[in-house]
Amino acid sequence: MATLKQLALKKDLLAPGHRLCAGCTEPTIVRQILLASDKPVVVANSTGCLEVSTTVYPYTSWRISYIHNAFENAAATASGIEAAIRALKRKGLLEKDFNVVVFAGDGGTYDIGLQSLSGALERGHRFVYVCLDNEAYMNTGIQRSSATPKYAWTTTTPVGKVQAGKREPKKDLTMFAVAHNVPYVATASPSHFMDLIRKAEKAFAVEGPAVLNVIAPCPRGWRHPTEMGIKIARLAVETGVWPLYEVENGKYRFTYRPRELKPVEEWLKAQGRFRHLFKPGNEHLIDEIKNFVNYKLKMLEALEKATQEI
Amino acid sequence: MAQAQIMNLTGNQAVAYAMKQINPDVVPAYPITPQTPIVEEFATFVANGVVETELVRVESEHSAMSSAIGSAAAGARTMTATSSQGLALMWEELYIASGLRLPIVLINVNRALSAPINIHCDHSDAMGARDSGWIMIFNENAQEAYDTTICAVKIAEDKRVFLPVMINYDGFTISHSIDRVEVLDDTTVREFVGSYNPPYNMLEKPITVGPFDSLGGFYYEFKKAQSDAIERSLSVIQEVYDQYAAISGRHYHHLESENIENADIVFIIMGSLTGSVREKVNQYRSQGIKAGLIKVRTFRPFPGDQLAQMVAGTKLLVVFDRANSPGAEFAPLASDVAASLFKAGKVMPIINVIYGLGGRDLELDEIDEVLNFSLKVLSGDKKPRKIWISLKGKEVE
Numbered sequence: 001m002a003t004l005k006q007l008a009l010k011k012d013l014l015a016p017g018h019r020l021c022a023g024c025t026e027p028t029i030v031r032q033i034l035l036a037s038d039k040p041v042v043v044a045n046s047t048g049c050l051e052v053s054t055t056v057y058p059y060t061s062w063r064i065s066y067i068h069n070a071f072e073n074a075a076a077t078a079s080g081i082e083a084a085i086r087a088l089k090r091k092g093l094l095e096k097d098f099n100v101v102v103f104a105g106d107g108g109t110y111d112i113g114l115q116s117l118s119g120a121l122e123r124g125h126r127f128v129y130v131c132l133d134n135e136a137y138m139n140t141g142i143q144r145s146s147a148t149p150k151y152a153w154t155t156t157t158p159v160g161k162v163q164a165g166k167r168e169p170k171k172d173l174t175m176f177a178v179a180h181n182v183p184y185v186a187t188a189s190p191s192h193f194m195d196l197i198r199k200a201e202k203a204f205a206v207e208g209p210a211v212l213n214v215i216a217p218c219p220r221g222w223r224h225p226t227e228m229g230i231k232i233a234r235l236a237v238e239t240g241v242w243p244l245y246e247v248e249n250g251k252y253r254f255t256y257r258p259r260e261l262k263p264v265e266e267w268l269k270a271q272g273r274f275r276h277l278f279k280p281g282n283e284h285l286i287d288e289i290k291n292f293v294n295y296k297l298k299m300l301e302a303l304e305k306a307t308q309e310i
Numbered sequence: 311m312a313q314a315q316i317m318n319l320t321g322n323q324a325v326a327y328a329m330k331q332i333n334p335d336v337v338p339a340y341p342i343t344p345q346t347p348i349v350e351e352f353a354t355f356v357a358n359g360v361v362e363t364e365l366v367r368v369e370s371e372h373s374a375m376s377s378a379i380g381s382a383a384a385g386a387r388t389m390t391a392t393s394s395q396g397l398a399l400m401w402e403e404l405y406i407a408s409g410l411r412l413p414i415v416l417i418n419v420n421r422a423l424s425a426p427i428n429i430h431c432d433h434s435d436a437m438g439a440r441d442s443g444w445i446m447i448f449n450e451n452a453q454e455a456y457d458t459t460i461c462a463v464k465i466a467e468d469k470r471v472f473l474p475v476m477i478n479y480d481g482f483t484i485s486h487s488i489d490r491v492e493v494l495d496d497t498t499v500r501e502f503v504g505s506y507n508p509p510y511n512m513l514e515k516p517i518t519v520g521p522f523d524s525l526g527g528f529y530y531e532f533k534k535a536q537s538d539a540i541e542r543s544l545s546v547i548q549e550v551y552d553q554y555a556a557i558s559g560r561h562y563h564h565l566e567s568e569n570i571e572n573a574d575i576v577f578i579i580m581g582s583l584t585g586s587v588r589e590k591v592n593q594y595r596s597q598g599i600k601a602g603l604i605k606v607r608t609f610r611p612f613p614g615d616q617l618a619q620m621v622a623g624t625k626l627l628v629v630f631d632r633a634n635s636p637g638a639e640f641a642p643l644a645s646d647v648a649a650s651l652f653k654a655g656k657v658m659p660i661i662n663v664i665y666g667l668g669g670r671d672l673e674l675d676e677i678d679e680v681l682n683f684s685l686k687v688l689s690g691d692k693k694p695r696k697i698w699i700s701l702k703g704k705e706v707e
Contacts, residue, residue: 065512073376080380119369
């Protein structure tokens with residue numbers, strides 16, 4: 001495993017000068033993950049913020065091969081690239097080895113790209129799928145996705161007189177990926193960068209599909225100051241809202257546990273999208289969120305214990 | 311000319327055999343009736359190591375075309391096959407394949423589109439993809455399907471073209487019927503298609519494929535370049551057919567005509583039912599009726615100039631469409647025929663015959679009904695229009 005010093009000497013594969021928003025955490029995550037690859041990388045990117053901001057023709061921010069196909073099919077596109085690599089090698093037409101990486105948002109993963117992802121995972125292609133989870137359709141202006149947490153404000157789940165925010169809990173994509181029995185699945189956060197890079201290294205090393213679900217705070221959509229992105233990501237981990245764990249060959253393991261969990265309110269308070277929850281009379285909604293966080297953590301603890309014993 | 315072997319093959323087997331000989335790098339495919347036997351047959355070639363192809367058994371047709379795009383962009387020779395709803399599900403990706411100028415070859419076994427769900431032949435699936443920028447070729451029989459599959463690889467990958475090609479043939483009538491097919495030997499086919507050397511590929515050096523074109527960008531110029539390419543392909547397709555004739559003895563053309571000299575009425579059709587119309591046209595000629603036939607093989611790019619020239623001395627055109635364009639004056643083939651005439655400054659009555667939707671048979675005596683209607687139009691007793699034949703309980707509607 002590379003040390004931080006060694007990584008700092010590597011060339012960034014995503015060039016500066018892209019047009020992502022100030023404070024966006026996506027380029028940080030992308031650069032960190034790409035640093036972990038010791039082979040040439042081919043990127044397949046679904047439609048979204050990262051795509052529109054890094055490939056404005058005739059410019060490109062990518063120093064590696066990159067393809068944008070459409071919104072819902074980055075995993076299928078990567079399947080084709082991986083199949084091409086296999087076939088060309090078999091025929092003796094290609095010598096170099098590659099890492100194939102998908103970057104897709106939560107809309108392109110949890111929602112419209114779910115089938116494509118499921119198919120590619122089940123077929124066992126050797127690729128790394130990275131979901132940049134900013135918990136809504138940010139590229140089109142903050143509309144809810146199935147990754148949006150319960151009660152969060154978005155432009156399609158506004159805070160009105162009879163409804164306040166999203167009414168359904170967040171889908172668990174990480175568990176969905178685990179259900180495909182792939183060799184490696186992990187959650188990660190840009191705030192815990194060595195944890196993220198270590199997981200990316202593991203993901204690149206496995207013979208088969210790997211999924212990294214990475215929380216990606218969005219100042220525009222989460223309603224927080226631009227300089228707060230990494231801190232917000234850290235809060236998600238420290239409050240237990242976004243536990244850092246991995247599932248390696250079916251075995252669950254927490255890769256980081258806060259010594260003491262911070263109150264979930266700290267995570268909620270830091271973001272304008274949850275502001276309505278702090279109005280008098282909404283205490284029970286916050287309690288519900290806290291219970292959900294607690295339930296997920298307890299379930300993971302049980303799974304860690306159970307799968308380590310198998 | 312190479313040594314030919316005669317085999318008894320269904321249309322699908324003939325195409326799978328051509329694919330075996332081509333030995334493409336990647337085939338992402340999803341089964342759908344009536345295309346399924348192609349994938350099954352090809353999977354057997356893969357399982358027996360007869361081909362070196364990577365067969366990606368995707369979970370949908372959308373993913374089939376999405377994978378094909380990834381694979382072709384990575385520099386791999388890529389083929390796939392589908393029908394009907396499958397082609398409809400690919401629709402978004404068809405535009406991306408042609409827009410990215412990826413020379414993918416797609417076999418589309420023609421089948422009706424739902425609803426009502428119907429697994430039998432018509433051309434509505436292909437017509438839904440009419441404007442997607444693909445080269446579209448229609449085939450009359452298994453032999454044509456086999457030959458065109460081989461030619462398509464060379465057409466798609468020609469540097470003057472670099473566009474995807476869709477090969478069409480009629481579901482069940484061609485796909486599942488055993489036919490006499492002359493096949494070439496593997497070496498001849500492999501030498502004919504040659505190796506695939508794309509000018510750009512993602513595995514050779516870092517490139518960005520599918521960039522974002524913002525307002526004030528180059529979308530318009532890309533679309534013009536793409537349009538120029540499909541127009542250029544008209545001569546390239548014929549070049550490839552000419553070269554193919556030298557190895558196979560079978561010489562194809564965009565339009566294939568019979569009995570059109572001095573013809574008063576010319577029937578225009580695509581696909582397997584050309585045979586029925588041919589039979590009747592020959593009979594009409596023997597009866598002294600001046601009828602002729604044009605079979606359209608290349609539908610996109612449409613060989614309009616050639617067509618207008620061919621029918622220059624004709625009085626009436628009868629265009630058979632195995633698809634409708636609801637609410638339009640004419641169905642797709644007749645629309646193109648009319649536009650070709652108009653462009654050439656010719657005015658001529660056109661009867662547009664809608665036939666065979668959802669696999670409805672076209673009986674020989676129904677072609678007689680069309681002829682009778684046509685003769686009435688020629689004598690001025692009836693006006694030319696869109697007519698539906700073979701409707702239950704009705705004569706010509």
